[in-house]
Amino acid sequence: MKVVYFLVAILALTSSVASAYDPSPLQDFCVALNDTKNAVFVNGKFCKDPKLVKAEDFFRHVHAGNTSNPLGAQVTQVFVDQLPGLNTLGVSLARIDFAPKGLNPPHIHHRGTEILIVIEGTLYVGFVTSNQDNNRLFTKVLNKGDVFVFPIGLIHFQLNVGYGNAMAIAALSSQSPGTITIANALFNATPPISTEVLTKAFQVDKSTIAYLQKQFWYNNNN
Numbered sequence: 110m111k112v113v114y115f116l117v118a119i120l121a122l123t124s125s126v127a128s129a130y131d132p133s134p135l136q137d138f139c140v141a142l143n144d145t146k147n148a149v150f151v152n153g154k155f156c157k158d159p160k161l162v163k164a165e166d167f168f169r170h171v172h173a174g175n176t177s178n179p180l181g182a183q184v185t186q187v188f189v190d191q192l193p194g195l196n197t198l199g200v201s202l203a204r205i206d207f208a209p210k211g212l213n214p215p216h217i218h219h220r221g222t223e224i225l226i227v228i229e230g231t232l233y234v235g236f237v238t239s240n241q242d243n244n245r246l247f248t249k250v251l252n253k254g255d256v257f258v259f260p261i262g263l264i265h266f267q268l269n270v271g272y273g274n275a276m277a278i279a280a281l282s283s284q285s286p287g288t289i290t291i292a293n294a295l296f297n298a299t300p301p302i303s304t305e306v307l308t309k310a311f312q313v314d315k316s317t318i319a320y321l322q323k324q325f326w327y328n329n330n331n
Contacts, residue, residue, distance in 0.1 A: 140166045141193035154196045167194035174206035181211030184330045189284040203279045207269035215266045221286030223259040230275025236265035297326040
């Protein structure tokens with residue numbers, strides 16, 4: 110009987126872990142559709158009638174990002190909102206362009222793991238582990254052709270440390286991995302997070318928090 114209970118517990122655990130990620134598609138494809146007429150609700154997006162699906166539903170051209178911004182970097186997302194054919198497929202990607210010294214600031218993808226390949230330039234990249242792992246920092250300098258993985262939900266960043274422009278492609282394990290940029294979320298929340306909360310969390314005075322909240326926090330994801 111104990112063996113039976115153990116097997117049931119294992120099955121329950123594995124099923125709960127599996128449900129935390131994009132479920133596998135139950136058909137060949139399910140193209141996202143905003144118009145709900147004659148559609149079926151699957152995996153967070155309505156499906157286009159398969160008879161009306163075109164090759165264009167699976168295609169998107171990605172232009173170089175405009176790096177003329179305070180961060181010197183631009184992320185161009187190709188998620189399900191930009192490419193409807195990704196619906197239910199559980200994958201997406203992003204192009205990241207960097208000016209010299211450009212930064213894709215510390216952020217998380219709470220629904221997907223990221224694997225990044227450098228196409229041009231040199232990047233200093235890293236991620237920080239959870240509190241339970243003592244917030245260890247893992248970093249690496251990447252050159253053209255190098256690949257690095259950022260585990261799901263962990264804070265990570267990329268900085269151009271080369272002398273010229275840089276570009277990388279990131280693949281993610283969700284059609285909609287989500288992005289939370291740490292500084293923006295803390296100091297540009299709507300409405301603002303209580304000063305009392307932030308001063309105690311960061312162990313600084315109110316003037317420092319007030320200064321940070323008044324800054325323009327650029328969102329380099331589009």
